Amino acid sequence: MLARFARQAGRRLGLAVLTLALLSVVVFAGAQVLPGDVGRAILGPLADPDAVAAINHEVGADRPAIETYFTWIGHFLVGDMGRSYTFRTPVAPFVGTALLNSLKLAAVAFVIVVPLSIGAGVYAAMRAGQWQDRAISVVSLSLTVVPEFVSSIALILVLGIWLRWLPISASTRPGTPVLEQLRHLILPALPLVIVLFGYIARMARAGTLEALDSDYARTAVLKGLPQRTVIVRHVLGNALLPTITVVAAQVGYMIGGLVVVESLFRYQGIGSLILNAARGKDFPMLEAGILTVGAIFVATTLVADSLYTVLNPRLREGGR
């Protein structure tokens, strides 16, 4: 059984590496092949041809694409992400700092959304078919589809400007106490919470319903256990399993949301790094940011899948 588990893990890892390799080709193609003339794309249509050629030579655009790709990815793999066109310094430190900042913001969002949405989902399942269930599903469905920049506007206006409950700028001066830093992150985290809430609550509701409907839950009810005990001891564990994968899958979405939220709240994270690189046509920075984001997503998916297998004995047997 252990051998099968190892084989499964190995297969997953292989697929993840393959996905990443393909991803790097896509990113490379997007940043270095699609623009055609990279130097022209950076300097604009009026620039001096010599300057364009110089840039093309510097970034290697005058060599065959395959050769450039392998040079680029080879350096990338050993941590050399290239030099920023805008800042004329190595890209890697920027990515590191931005990632750390985004991680803080994402953590605040997850800490708020996970208990809230799972609680709402389980509650909706226990009231399935009643008005509370209907209300939760309509509200969460509607909130989930509103773009972050729209909900941000509403949140900033109401919580930040009219009620003055929360600070509207995400960044704080260096040396600000951690708690105060966190307080500045609540408002930017809320738009992400609003979008994620619907997805996670829906999964938690479906998982709970399925678990409630199972033979073991019925047995537990029939042997006279109070509803509370049935839910806590028999239903929750099984209901939350699929929710883990959903939460992990949302990491990908989350990064997309960070692009919008970080730019709106002027926060120096990976999302605003990607956006600023895109605006400034800083292709090495853009490539590094996007590939980092893709790697994080692939890694979280891998971890979530493995966690799911470890926690679910039926899958461990290789049943499905």
Next chain:
Amino acid sequence: MTATSLAAADGGLPPAAAAHADPAAEPFATAPSRAARLLRSPSFMVGAVIVLFWVFCAVFGPLVVPHDPYGDDLLNTLAPPSAAHWFGTDQIGRDIFSRVIVGARPILSVAPLATLVATVAGTTLGLLTGYVGGWLDSLIGRLIEVLLALPLIVVALLVLVALGPSSSTVIGVIGIIFTPLIARTVRSAVLSERSLDYVSAAELRGEGALHIMFVEILPNVLPPILVETTVRLGYAIFTVASLSFLGFGIQPPSADWGLAISENYGMMTGGYWWTVSFAAAATASLVVGVNLVADGVQAVFE
């Protein structure tokens, strides 16, 4: 809008195609009762009314607005809502009410077109992979994995930077990204159809693969395509609006809502709430409306 995407999705089939399909395969036999169920669903009706309102604005907006949505009035900038300007005026004195009404047009052209591109391409690809299978099938599977590894916005940014932002690029990018997602849905629907008797019967009659895919199978997989298309339309609106807000979507001087918010959100802290609130409310109502419709369609057709 749904009707047009549907019509295009079946590749311009003659109406006879429906009659040609096996009567035992249900979608057309139960179509009237499905429509009745849709009309009885309150959330679908609310969504439909909202969407139809914005579609009306998109089509007739320029004819009914009280002011020129693009005309500036530098003596009357940032005026709060009043009888003359119901939603106030923006930084260069343009009437916000008129701009919000007219602003329905850009998003309601770009997002549905992108969805249409994806539906046509995705349906074709899904039929091919589901019916023919083989290497194409595994290639698409991998492609979906890769696409899903990046947030939609990020992929779109990458391509838009490379090609330069414009409405047609936005349509192309979102269309291409949604294609494999729709293909996946169509594929799984086709897989459950291909083992049915009417497909074997057509094969025995000696029909070609194209005929079987587009004339025999396609009419029977229309319901899941319809559901997927309406759901995708919601995502397309979300994405187009966000891209416009980021400056990579619909370009100025369009009255697009995302663009309006991006031009004015710096004014919020100065107390000029009306410059962004109405565009934000319009965007929110449109996405919620489309998703209520999608939810209703999903409940009835699945």
